[in-house]
Amino acid sequence: MDCHSDSEDSLELGDGTEVSVSISEEHWKKNVHAGEIGCTDCHTAISDYPHPDVEAKDLRDYQINRAETCKRCHYAHFTRVADSIHYKQFEEGNRNAPTCVDCHGAHDIAVPGEPRMAVDERCAQCHAEISDAYRRSVHGKALLESNNPDVPVCTDCHGSHQIKDPRNADFHAASYQICAKCHSDADRMERYGLNPDVVDTYLDDFHGASNALYAEGLGRPDKKLATCTSCHGIHDIPSFKEADKSVVRARVLKTCRECHEEVPDGFQDAWLSHYPPTLSEAPLVWLVKWFYRVVIPLIMLGLVLHILMHLWRFRFRRPGGHR
Ligand code: HEC
Ligand code: HEC
Ligand code: HEC
Ligand code: HEC
Ligand code: HEC
Ligand code: HEC
Ligand code: HEC
Ligand code: HEC
Structure with missing residues (x-):
């Protein structure tokens, strides 16, 4: 020195x-x-x-x-x-491509990952456009404005050292699990008045269900799978809190049309917006669901009873000698 x-x-x-x-x-x-x-x-x-x-x-x-x-x-x-x-x-x-020194420095190495904003700044050296989009998003704004520890920075979604290529179909299909870490954490979501069922409702409906089947190795539909980012965006995710309903509806229809070409207005209502069906919101879906929930077990029970009664009759009610 x-x-x-x-x-x-x-x-x-x-x-x-x-x-x-x-x-x-x-x-x-x-x-x-x-x-x-x-x-x-x-x-x-x-x-x-x-x-x-x-x-x-x-x-x-x-x-x-x-x-x-x-x-x-x-x-x-x-x-x-x-x-x-x-x-x-x-x-x-x-x-x-970055070496250790591009992300950590050489003579001025700080405790890694602190403050969290520093992570975004390091990645931004080379990924400026993505960082700009991130800073406009609901996540990035919360980090910039209030240094909020609950929102993700680049490395929460990509990792820091073992960053994988996110531009392939497997990453796309599995990406909902990244969002699930926080968005199905009820305590974290309660602090922002957000619905913690978004992941469960996604997995329950057709898009999530076929994604889950795909994850189990049962083949993939020939169309691109819809995951969270297909509808919400990736780095520029906006909040729905400020937007009015008609703007949201129009935006949603535009998203649906990216994969379901030429569907008519109102198609977006085929999807239940992350809410489980209720008697007041989607009565027909609710009724069909409950109809099956009641009828299927009753039929199964009837079948089992029927077999048991047959067996009972063979064993006890037949006069001896008959086979
Ligand atoms: C693309 C950027 C990037 C590169 C390249 C990188 N690091 Fe890191 N490193 C980070 C971040 C961000 C953290 C903060 C912790 C975290 O998010 O995992 C970190 C954490 C660390 C830590 C603290 C312990 C830990 O795991 O949290 C050490 C030590 C470290 N890095 C060493 C290295 C070495 C050595 C190399 C080169 C072989 C390297 N890093 C390459 C971004 C990077
Ligand atoms: C942790 C490893 C490490 C230590 C310890 C270290 N250096 Fe370096 N040094 C580097 C790296 C890596 C570079 C490459 C340039 C860069 O990326 O900044 C470098 C570059 C340099 C350079 C070239 C000019 C520059 O800044 O690029 C000088 C001079 C230098 N170091 C002097 C020193 C002196 C003097 C010390 C002790 C006080 C020291 N280094 C300690 C890793 C280290
Ligand atoms: C001669 C051995 C040696 C070399 C070479 C070396 N380090 Fe370290 N490094 C250490 C030791 C010792 C510590 C402090 C103990 C610890 O926290 O692991 C440390 C700590 C760190 C930390 C903080 C870890 C934490 O958990 O807070 C980072 C980041 C780091 N080194 C990065 C680098 C980078 C980048 C280089 C190359 C430019 C480098 N080191 C070269 C020995 C070394
Ligand atoms: C020193 C420059 C540099 C830094 C710093 C850097 N990257 Fe990269 N990164 C690159 C380059 C170059 C590529 C390869 C781009 C290509 O495929 O054309 C890349 C590729 C990627 C990819 C794969 C997708 C793609 O476009 O190839 C991801 C994901 C990624 N970086 C994330 C990060 C994250 C997260 C950080 C911060 C922790 C970071 N990078 C820091 C230079 C950097
Ligand atoms: C909320 C999670 C999340 C955060 C935060 C995030 N990413 Fe991504 N990123 C993703 C996902 C998911 C994909 C792949 C999307 C898909 O399915 O096509 C992706 C794709 C990418 C790609 C490759 C595709 C492209 O557009 O070039 C790069 C590079 C990348 N991210 C870098 C970054 C950097 C740098 C940051 C921080 C400024 C960041 N990401 C923050 C989730 C995230
Ligand atoms: C590290 C935790 C974390 C991860 C990972 C994460 N989020 Fe978030 N997200 C949050 C928090 C916390 C908020 C609330 C921020 C606020 O309102 O200030 C939020 C807000 C949102 C909102 C805005 C809700 C509204 O209408 O206000 C959407 C949409 C969203 N996230 C989607 C996603 C998607 C899609 C992914 C995966 C690609 C993801 N998030 C990954 C923590 C996370
Ligand atoms: C088919 C498109 C689509 C998919 C797939 C999707 N979302 Fe949504 N999401 C929306 C729409 C549209 C809204 C606004 C709904 C409303 O409030 O009417 C929304 C609302 C949200 C909200 C705000 C909830 C609230 O309390 O206001 C969050 C957080 C969210 N989604 C996260 C996710 C996550 C995480 C995933 C993946 C597991 C996901 N979304 C998958 C379209 C989608
Ligand atoms: C990224 C592409 C993508 C987006 C965006 C998307 N979907 Fe789908 N959707 C699919 C795929 C692929 C299937 C077929 C799944 C299967 O075969 O199980 C599907 C199936 C459906 C089905 C079941 C009937 C059928 O045709 O198989 C409905 C209803 C549906 N989507 C509605 C919507 C609505 C409403 C939106 C907008 C909120 C939307 N989708 C956005 C890819 C997408």
Whole structure:
């Protein structure tokens, strides 16, 4: 630090770029490694002065090489990253895929995931458009405005180290389970006056039911499955609280038409908006449901009784000798 804090020197890389060698003492002292490890634990080639030449084509090359040192001490995290879409991209030659240092920093590493807003800021460096959409959503607004700990940041839905490719049919089909973590948690939902039955009602109706069958390996309809994000959006999920009913109805019909082309106005009412059928809301569905709930057990009971009575008659009522 005697040489590096506020230094005016710079080092020259292969492509001629000059990089300042100044390290902020203030950041270094606050960083998680301060007092735990020293400079040469990461800059392993440096033991003397003058230092050996730096071998790097350009700045990105230098960063990638140095980030390799994290794996020596944090091997478990490295193996998780090695499973991710980011690392796959990296191995395919995409130098913009993030290394440990892009998400954590080098000399200013803070306690990871705190504050939660910092996660969004890190991802936003490279996924700016998605981050903008997220900040407009009901989730992002709650985080920005009140640092709300109940809403998801990027890593709650994607994970941090083992990020999988979300652009395939399997991820799409299983994605309702991400939402279910919070939206079927009755305590969490009560704080916002939200219905905690949205996941159960989804799984009960045709879209959720075929999705669940698919998850059990029973084949997939040839159309794209409807999950939470098909109707609500992914990163730009709006709240329904402010919107008036007619706007919501029009928006819902538009969504239905993405998969059910050319259905007439009013088709959206084929779906029960997350509410279980009741006598006042959807009397016909309610009546049919109860009709079957009563009639089917009665028929089964009748059948069993019928068989038992037959057996009883064979055993006790037939005069002896008959077979
Ligand atoms: C946890 C590992 C780690 C430790 C500890 C560490 N560095 Fe670094 N250092 C890096 C990485 C990674 C880079 C690559 C550049 C980047 O991404 O900022 C780097 C870059 C540098 C550079 C090049 C200029 C720059 O900022 O990019 C200098 C100079 C440097 N470190 C000096 C030091 C000094 C002095 C210390 C001790 C006070 C130190 N480093 C401690 C990981 C570390
Ligand atoms: C020489 C071993 C060593 C190297 C190299 C190293 N670390 Fe660490 N790291 C540690 C130790 C020791 C701690 C503090 C103990 C702990 O909390 O696990 C730590 C803590 C951390 C933490 C905080 C963990 C927590 O739970 O709060 C992060 C994040 C981290 N290191 C990232 C990195 C990154 C990124 C690099 C590469 C630029 C790196 N480390 C290189 C040894 C190392
Ligand atoms: C895409 C961004 C990203 C990359 C790449 C990344 N991390 Fe992390 N890391 C995070 C976030 C976010 C957290 C906060 C905890 C969480 O959400 O899981 C974290 C947490 C950690 C922790 C604290 C312990 C824990 O698991 O909570 C350590 C140590 C760590 N990372 C080391 C590394 C190392 C070493 C690498 C490279 C092999 C790496 N990380 C790559 C984003 C990243
Ligand atoms: C240093 C830049 C960088 C950072 C930081 C970064 N990513 Fe990425 N990410 C990429 C690149 C590059 C790809 C590959 C894009 C492609 O397929 O064209 C990618 C791909 C992805 C994908 C797969 C889908 C896709 O478009 O390929 C997801 C999901 C993802 N990142 C999430 C995150 C999350 C969550 C964070 C923060 C914890 C994060 N990323 C941080 C650069 C970054
Ligand atoms: C509420 C959960 C949730 C949050 C929060 C979230 N995502 Fe996503 N993300 C998803 C789902 C689900 C998909 C896949 C949607 C589908 O089924 O097609 C996805 C898709 C993606 C994709 C690939 C598709 C595309 O549009 O390129 C990237 C990249 C991505 N997310 C990055 C991020 C980043 C960065 C953040 C934080 C700013 C973030 N996500 C926050 C759930 C989330
Ligand atoms: C980490 C927990 C968490 C996850 C994961 C999560 N949410 Fe949320 N969601 C919330 C909380 C908390 C609110 C209430 C925020 C508020 O009103 O300020 C909310 C609000 C909503 C709303 C707005 C309700 C209204 O009308 O006001 C919708 C719609 C929504 N989430 C859908 C989803 C979908 C779809 C997913 C999955 C892709 C998802 N959420 C994942 C916690 C979560
Ligand atoms: C077929 C389209 C569709 C699907 C699939 C869907 N939703 Fe909804 N959701 C809606 C509509 C439309 C509303 C507004 C209903 C109303 O209040 O009339 C709504 C309302 C909500 C609300 C606000 C409830 C309240 O109390 O006001 C939440 C939270 C929510 N959905 C989450 C989810 C989650 C989580 C999933 C997946 C398990 C999901 N939705 C699946 C269309 C859908
Ligand atoms: C992402 C695509 C998608 C969206 C959006 C969608 N559906 Fe579906 N829907 C399907 C698929 C696929 C099936 C067939 C499921 C099956 O075969 O079990 C289906 C089946 C149905 C059925 C059962 C009758 C039939 O044709 O099989 C009704 C009714 C229905 N959807 C209504 C709606 C309504 C109302 C909306 C809008 C709120 C909507 N759907 C939005 C994909 C979608």
